[in-house]
Amino acid sequence: MIIIRNKKCLAGFFSPDILFEKQGEYMMYHRLENSIIDVIKEEQAKLGYCKEEIRLYYPLSSLDHFFGTEADAEEMKKILTGFGAYTKEKLGNVLVSHKGDRFCFHIPEQGAEYVHEHMKPNEFIRELVELVGKHGCTMQQVKDLFLSKGKQVQMEPMDNGEFDLMIRFEGDGEDPYYYCFKDEGCHIIYHRFLPEDYADFGF
Numbered sequence: 001m002i003i004i005r006n007k008k009c010l011a012g013f014f015s016p017d018i019l020f021e022k023q024g025e026y027m028m029y030h031r032l033e034n035s036i037i038d039v040i041k042e043e044q045a046k047l048g049y050c051k052e053e054i055r056l057y058y059p060l061s062s063l064d065h066f067f068g069t070e071a072d073a074e075e076m077k078k079i080l081t082g083f084g085a086y087t088k089e090k091l092g093n094v095l096v097s098h099k100g101d102r103f104c105f106h107i108p109e110q111g112a113e114y115v116h117e118h119m120k121p122n123e124f125i126r127e128l129v130e131l132v133g134k135h136g137c138t139m140q141q142v143k144d145l146f147l148s149k150g151k152q153v154q155m156e157p158m159d160n161g162e163f164d165l166m167i168r169f170e171g172d173g174e175d176p177y178y179y180c181f182k183d184e185g186c187h188i189i190y191h192r193f194l195p196e197d198y199a200d201f202g203f
Contacts, residue, residue, distance in 0.1 A: 029086040031066045035194065036091065036105060038125070038177075040115040042192075045129040049116040051109050060101035065196035073101050090114050124149065124175065132181075132188045139165060139183055142190075146179075160203055163191075 039056055063076055071079060077098060084093045092110030096103060119126070131137055131145055142165075146153045152170040163180040177192040180203070193201065 028067060029083050032063070032083070033087055033091065035066070036087075036094075036107065036111075037115055040107070040112060041119055041123065042125050042129070044112075044116060044119065045123070045126040046133075049112070051113050051116075053109055054107040054112055056105045056107065058103050058105065060103065061200060062194070062197055063103060065194065073098055073103075076103070087111075128179075128190070132190060135187065137188050139181065139188065142181055142188060143167065158203060163203070166203065 036056060040054060043054075060071075060073055060076055063080075064071055067079055069076070069079065077096070080096045080103075083096055087094045090111070091114060092108035094108070094111070095106040097106070098104065127145060128142075131141060143155065146155075146167050146169070149169070151172060154166075154168050154170050156166045158164055158166050158180065163182045165181045166178055167181070168178045169175050176195055178195065178198040179190055179192045181188055181190045
């Protein structure tokens with residue numbers, strides 16, 4: 001049961017002073033926690049595992065997308081008050097700070113260890129990082145990797161000077177990202193965006 005403690009909800013956006021509670025625990029943090037886990041997975045796939053503290057940075061606009069809010073920095077700080085308690089079981093007590101609209105999430109060593117222990121050997125992000133890290137990787141090989149997963153795949157050419165191709169898995173709640181690729185000649189680089197952030201960039 002979700003208890004909403006405010007007088008009203010305007011235009012589909014929650015007021016920042018709303019508390020989301022479920023059996024005494026804060027909720028509505030799962031998308032942000034999943035995003036942090038995904039970023040750590042990606043970094044461990046690229047750099048290897050090290051039991052260490054991690055600092056990740058999110059712009060206010062991305063956090064507003066997670067919570068369906070139009071909060072300013074101080075309001076977002078209030079929304080995130082219970083985030084450390086929520087993440088304690090998996091990532092440890094994540095500390096949140098901000099400078100202006102830039103929020104820092106300080107993840108303790110427990111978080112890096114948790115992600116490492118729960119990363120599957122055939123994790124897609126690991127396969128992708130290994131593929132694009134190979135000299136001579138082609139865009140066709142990237143396409144083939146996505147298609148090999150047996151899921152519905154959307155591919156769209158891009159001509160904005162930054163990327164050449166967007167690929168995503170359609171209707172995949174576990175991997176909602178838009179993967180954008182650029183052929184640099186001798187190698188391929190990529191960046192992935194959550195759907196709302198992708199829309200904000202106007203690609």
